[in-house]
Amino acid sequence: MKLLPTFKSTILMIPSLSFKMTAAELMYKPFRRYPALFADNFDKSWLHKDFVQISDAFEKPAKNYKDAIPDDLLRKEMDGVYSFNVFNDVFLQMFNEEINHFYDVSESENIPVKRPNSMNNYGVIVNEIGLRPMITAFQQTYLWPLSRHLFPVEASQFDNHHSFIVRYRAEEDLGLDMHTDDSDVTFNVCLGEEFTGATLSFCGMFGAVNHRQHRLTYHHEVGRAILHLGSRRHGADDIQSGRRSNLIVWNHNYAYRARGINSWDRDSQYEQEEGIPSPVCLSYTHDRDYEVYKELPEAAKKQKRKPWCPPPGASTKDIMLKVDYTYGARIVLLYMLC
Ligand SMILES: O=C(O)CCC(=O)C(=O)O
Numbered sequence: 001m002k003l004l005p006t007f008k009s010t011i012l013m014i015p016s017l018s019f020k021m022t023a024a025e026l027m028y029k030p031f032r033r034y035p036a037l038f039a040d041n042f043d044k045s046w047l048h049k050d051f052v053q054i055s056d057a058f059e060k061p062a063k064n065y066k067d068a069i070p071d072d073l074l075r076k077e078m079d080g081v082y083s084f085n086v087f088n089d090v091f092l093q094m095f096n097e098e099i100n101h102f103y104d105v106s107e108s109e110n111i112p113v114k115r116p117n118s119m120n121n122y123g124v125i126v127n128e129i130g131l132r133p134m135i136t137a138f139q140q141t142y143l144w145p146l147s148r149h150l151f152p153v154e155a156s157q158f159d160n161h162h163s164f165i166v167r168y169r170a171e172e173d174l175g176l177d178m179h180t181d182d183s184d185v186t187f188n189v190c191l192g193e194e195f196t197g198a199t200l201s202f203c204g205m206f207g208a209v210n211h212r213q214h215r216l217t218y219h220h221e222v223g224r225a226i227l228h229l230g231s232r233r234h235g236a237d238d239i240q241s242g243r244r245s246n247l248i249v250w251n252h253n254y255a256y257r258a259r260g261i262n263s264w265d266r267d268s269q270y271e272q273e274e275g276i277p278s279p280v281c282l283s284y285t286h287d288r289d290y291e292v293y294k295e296l297p298e299a300a301k302k303q304k305r306k307p308w309c310p311p312p313g314a315s316t317k318d319i320m321l322k323v324d325y326t327y328g329a330r331i332v333l334l335y336m337l338c
């Protein structure tokens with residue numbers, strides 16, 4: 001089970017309270033290219049014109065925001081997954097230059113780089129290098145009104161965020177295994193550059209009967225963001241060529257978490273799966289039955305795997321046994337797991 005903030009720590013962690021400067025932030029400070037990116041402000045002139053229109057809709061006391069926001073500006077990719085243009089070229093150019101500069105300086109000055117998670121070896125937590133205030137300003141002024149409109153419960157308020165860059169290219173990380181985020185609402189915007197492949201695949205919700213059924217494969221576009229609940233299973237498909245980097249903001253709503261709805265209690269929250277999982281939705285990090293369906297990829301061999309999903313009683317065992325003899329020994333393996 002994941003550790004959750006208690007109600008007490010919730011109160012103590014409201015974002016306006018100061019965060020200590022990290023070593024990385026202190027060391028990088030003299031090298032900053034664009035001081036405006038490190039201020040407690042997100043300049044409206046950095047928004048894509050589509051997002052200005054979306055954002056303006058929330059400034060008016062509209063009774064029905066849906067009518068105020070044209071469908072072509074806010075695209076419903078599927079139930080609970082939305083995409084929209086958000087940043088313009090001015091912002092993208094500045095932000096990318098700053099991040100690339102940080103990577104160079106971190107090497108030459110030996111600045112410690114904190115990676116976003118154990119599955120990502122080339123990203124960086126941007127909150128740790130001084131960009132937290134600007135992202136908080138963006139979150140509170142622009143992202144929250146839209147998120148609350150789309151996800152009234154999970155985005156009733158945003159108290160904090162975990163924000164980071166992910167990066168994929170040949171010889172580095174190729175993709176990101178299927179997972180759910182420690183986020184209530186996830187904002188994920190493509191920063192560039194040229195690439196093929198590197199799509200983002202979505203499956204069902206954490207614990208649901210169809211949590212490993214493929215629902216959507218989304219093609220990233222530079223400057224365009226996708227917004228979804230953190231508890232939806234998703235993963236980045238392997239990049240074929242070029243380089244892709246994205247900025248990801250995991251938005252945290254402590255009041256929502258305190259209600260225990262998103263308590264990530266694996267054993268009690270998983271329902272019996274409705275069918276054989278879609279291959280793209282399998283996770284080599286989390287799924288106990290991965291090898292029943294697929295060979296482990298190279299990336300899995302570098303991990304200390306502790307797979308747990310689906311919990312006993314929630315797997316496809318019964319369905320699987322009826323289906324196919326060609327799986328042979330794999331069925332035995334699956335049977336042993338359940
Ligand atoms: O690469 C992407 O677009 C998604 C990355 C992701 O889901 C994550 O870092 O949590």
Ligand SMILES: [Fe+2]
Pocket residue numbers: 179180181234
């Ligand atoms: Fe994710």
